Amino acid sequence: MNTLKQLKLVLLTILTITFFSCSDDDSNNTPSQGTSTISVKLMDRPGDYEHVYVDVVDVRVKVNDTSDDDNWVSLEAINTGVYDLLELTGGINVLLVDDFVVPSGTLNQIRLVLGNDNSVVIDGETFPLNTPSAQQSGLKIQVNETLEPNIAYTFLLDFDVDESIVVAGNSGNINLKPVIRASVEAQSGALSGSITPIDVQTEITATNGIETVSSYADVDGNFVLVGLTEGTYTVTVTPDPASGLPIQIIEDVEIAVGSTTELGVILLE
Incomplete structure (x- = not known):
């Protein structure tokens, strides 16, 4: 009789441990709420x-x-x-x-x-x-x-x-x-700067070899490129071909998450 009671107690203990182990696993796999x-x-x-x-x-x-x-x-x-x-x-x-x-x-x-x-x-x-x-x-x-x-x-x-x-x-x-x-x-980060002279339509393109983002300078010569993933970029400044001004390339421009990299004034000459 004592042996039977002991066996029941052992089985109950095993079932209890198994139940709580399964419960813990389930809670760990539940997607975070909120x-x-x-x-x-x-x-x-x-x-x-x-x-x-x-x-x-x-x-x-x-x-x-x-x-x-x-x-x-x-x-x-x-x-x-x-x-x-x-x-x-x-x-x-x-x-x-x-x-x-x-x-x-x-x-x-x-x-x-x-x-x-x-x-x-x-x-x-x-x-x-x-x-x-x-x-x-x-x-x-x-x-x-x-x-x-x-x-x-x-x-x-x-x-x-x-x-x-x-x-x-x-x-x-x-x-x-x-x-x-x-x-x-x-x-993501951003890139900004300005172009002079301001009366030349100019496209600014930034690429990291995977993604390419571009924009035109506004009427005051200012530009901002947003949504850039973190990394090192090559920036190409392309004036209107009719202006006769050469394309400029700026290498190794670093973009950081949550900040704007300022290129300053870019002189087209």
């Missing part, structure tokens, strides 16, 4: 067009969801409307979403949904810009960024206009097949 906030800004790389107008009506996201289902959450964009992408260069951007609360975890995708009022101006003539997929389901941008609890994230959506606008064969239709680069402002 919320994060998201802001979204829209900007553009320079393009060889006079104007590119896009009609922004919504911004949506998928968080912690890699399925093909239509489980998108609207971020309730605050600044919807028609924007000229070519005005959103040189560090200028528009805030589309401001501090929207989402569950922490993985931000899988961002969708930029466009309306019907999209157009491009070439040689003074306005053409409709066809964006059927953007109007129906939105422009999908793969992100896959980890969102930590109680952290605010600002995502920069950077259009590449030259890569995004496609003339469809002999039909003459002009389509928007967007190439958009998404970066996190909190995990």
Whole structure:
């Protein structure tokens, strides 16, 4: 009888230890709970067009969801409307979403949904810009960024206009097949400086061999390149060929997260 009691006690002890061990494992594998906030800004790389107008009506996201289902959450964009992408260069951007609360975890995708009022101006003539997929389901941008609890994230959506606008064969239709680069402002740096003389249109391009970001100097000669990942860049300063001024190349420009590298005044000569 004593032997039977001892056996039951041993079995009970084993079951208790096993139960608590499984519980501990489960708690360790449970994703962290909490919320994060998201802001979204829209900007553009320079393009060889006079104007590119896009009609922004919504911004949506998928968080912690890699399925093909239509489980998108609207971020309730605050600044919807028609924007000229070519005005959103040189560090200028528009805030589309401001501090929207989402569950922490993985931000899988961002969708930029466009309306019907999209157009491009070439040689003074306005053409409709066809964006059927953007109007129906939105422009999908793969992100896959980890969102930590109680952290605010600002995502920069950077259009590449030259890569995004496609003339469809002999039909003459002009389509928007967007190439958009998404970066996190909190995990990137910036580059700034100024050009003289200021009356020469000048493009500034920075590349680390993987990513390339460019902008034009504004009417005062100033420029800002944002959304640069940390690392060493080569900066190319390209004046308008009609000016006769040579291209300048600046090597080994260091970009750090959360700071702006200042190049100072660049003399075109």
